[in-house]
């Protein structure tokens with residue numbers, strides 16, 4: 001059985017934190033981080049607002065991300081070995097791929113591949129507060145959150161909903177351990193118990 005799980009949602013919703021916990025627990029589990037597919041800085045467009053447009057789909061090499069997912073689908077054992085994930089003999093029929101990122105459900109070729117799509121959210125104020133504590137490879141210039149990050153989040157989320165993409169919303173203000181248990185149980189109930 002091959003299961004692809006999306007851990008998506010807003011910036012600073014807690015996607016990477018949750019993904020890292022799941023990765024340690026789920027059997028034969030590999031991960032692909034969307035943030036690893038950002039294009040180089042000189043290829044990022046500058047908008048009329050003067051900001052580099054990081055939070056749009058065009059800033060990511062989604063074709064490369066899709067190819068990486070397809071490599072896992074073709075041969076999850078080979079993919080696991082190549083990424084240093086030991087294949088557990090007792091669960092060698094089960095393979096899990098976690099896709100983690102902020103625009104997972106807006107790229108058409110990926111949308112139908114997920115067995116489950118999680119979507120982490122926190123309120124605007126909490127998102128802005130968490131983001132202000134972060135250091136990205138390219139630091140946020142003043143005003144980026146309200147001028148670009150938040151409006152793009154709302155735009156893509158609106159499109160996702162209008163397109164009827166089914167997601168499981170998660171409250172990112174819950175404690176880390178509680179979120180982890182909730183999602184782990186949901187995954188186990190949905191898939192792993194069925195094999």
Ligand SMILES: Nc1ncnc2c1ncn2[C@@H]1O[C@H](COP(=O)(O)OP(=O)(O)OP(=O)(O)O)[C@@H](O)[C@H]1O
Pocket residue numbers: 010011012013014015016017018035102130133134172173174175176179
């Ligand atoms: N459940 C939680 N409760 C409180 N703080 C959390 C929780 N989960 C993560 N955090 C904190 O919030 C910040 C963002 O977490 P994380 O990096 O996991 O989010 P992300 O969604 O991957 O963000 P990014 O947009 O940078 O990819 C970090 O400082 C992290 O320690």
Ligand SMILES: NC(=O)c1ccc[n+]([C@@H]2O[C@H](CO)[C@@H](O)[C@H]2O)c1
Pocket residue numbers: 011035038054055102136137138149
């Ligand atoms: N990883 C990067 O290269 C990079 C550069 C500039 C901005 N970001 C931010 O990452 C978030 C997604 O995790 C987005 O909100 C980007 O603004 C990432």
Ligand SMILES: [Mg+2]
Pocket residue numbers: 015016017035
């Ligand atoms: Mg992250």
